[in-house]
Amino acid sequence: MGSSEMGKDSNFTDEERKSEMDIIEKNENSNKKTRRRKRSSIFPRFACMRLDDEVSVVETPSGECSFDVEASQNGHAPPPPPHLVVMVNGLIGSADDWKYAAKQFVKAYSRDVIVHCSDSNCSTLTFDGVDIMGTRLAEEVLSVIKQHPHLQKISFVCHSLGGLVSRYAIAKLYEQGSARRACGEEMECSLNGSTNLCVEEVSKRKIAGLEPMNFITCATPHLGCRGHKQAPAFCGLYTLEKVASSSSWLLGRSGRHLFLKDCDEGKPPLLLRMASDSEDLPFM
Numbered sequence: 001m002g003s004s005e006m007g008k009d010s011n012f013t014d015e016e017r018k019s020e021m022d023i024i025e026k027n028e029n030s031n032k033k034t035r036r037r038k039r040s041s042i043f044p045r046f047a048c049m050r051l052d053d054e055v056s057v058v059e060t061p062s063g064e065c066s067f068d069v070e071a072s073q074n075g076h077a078p079p080p081p082p083h084l085v086v087m088v089n090g091l092i093g094s095a096d097d098w099k100y101a102a103k104q105f106v107k108a109y110s111r112d113v114i115v116h117c118s119d120s121n122c123s124t125l126t127f128d129g130v131d132i133m134g135t136r137l138a139e140e141v142l143s144v145i146k147q148h149p150h151l152q153k154i155s156f157v158c159h160s161l162g163g164l165v166s167r168y169a170i171a172k173l174y175e176q177g178s179a180r181r182a183c184g185e186e187m188e189c190s191l192n193g194s195t196n197l198c199v200e201e202v203s204k205r206k207i208a209g210l211e212p213m214n215f216i217t218c219a220t221p222h223l224g225c226r227g228h229k230q231a232p233a234f235c236g237l238y239t240l241e242k243v244a245s246s247s248s249w250l251l252g253r254s255g256r257h258l259f260l261k262d263c264d265e266g267k268p269p270l271l272l273r274m275a276s277d278s279e280d281l282p283f284m
Contacts, residue, residue, distance in 0.1 A: 057103045068144070069102040069117070071110035082152040083113045084210065086141060090160025090219075091254065094122040097159065114151075116144050121165060129253030130161075130270055134168025138208075141173060145208055154207050155214040161254065163220030167274060170215070171281035173208040224271045226259045 058072040070081060085105060087098035095117035102115040120136040121128075145151055156166045206212065226245050227238075248255035256262040260269040267273065274283045 057106050059099075068114055068148075069099075069106050070114040071106050078111060080148070080150040081109075081112055081114045082150065083109075083213065084144065084148065084151045084154045085113050085115045086118060086144075086154065086156050086166070087115060088118045088137065088156065088158040088162035088166050089122065089126075090158075090162045091126050091251070092123060093126065093159065093162070095119040098157075101157075114148065116141075118162075121162075126161060127252030127254050130164045130168050130257045130274075132253070133161075133165040135172060137165055137169040138172040141169065141208055145210065151210055153213045154210040155212075156216065157214075158217045158220060160219050160221075161258070163217030163222065164257075164271070164274070166215070166217075167283060168281075170207055170212075171274075171283045174282050175206045175209065221258060222271070224258055224260045224269070226261075 056072045057069055060068045060070070085102075087095075087102060089095065089097045098115075098117045102117055105113060105115050118137060118140055120140040121133040125136075126133065141154075156170070158166045225241075227241060245259045245261070248259040248261055251258065253262070257270050260271060262269050264270075277284050
């Protein structure tokens, strides 16, 4: 009898210990949640930095290696996103370089944007020169817009050499039209200065028929890589910059453009011409 009673007492104490441990764990979890709430109240997240993890992302092939990233509809049919974001890779890059960023973009703005990761200039095609690559990118953008006729706005996000290529493509796609709108009776017309009812010409600048919104570049050598410590890889050492300039031919026409060593038909280097509007293309 004594041993059985002691066994019951020991079992009872084990159950009590388990229940106490469960209570302690619950208290710790609740304390963690309250700490998180306090932190979030002290450091609130901005709306533009919130990611909707519940949004499922779909990749749709758009070319041989390029793809479009947008939010899946999940049985619903919301209005299609009106904003096209074109992501352009840098030297010896590919569309996959932007895959993660494209997904995060769509999660943050699932109802607003569709992201296209460009592949018209990938791998060794990035040696062909800024002008040829820019022309290819312009043609690719036009084909993407044809696939999505609902688009209204366009933005570019570029890395390294892709920023120069995008600037050239934008100049190729640039359109300047005009629209006419009625001025109010009490509004002074900009044409003749009168306060009578009139029609005013309004200039409309578009990129491939879409309203331009943002142009973002990261680590893009807009001034070229020759001198002035433009290339971080050279650590600001003039000797390394000089050696790289003399061996720029290894990067094909792109290398000549980056180191300002191209003088086609007696014209200034391409990047220098892109610093202002030219007769052929409006770079600025």
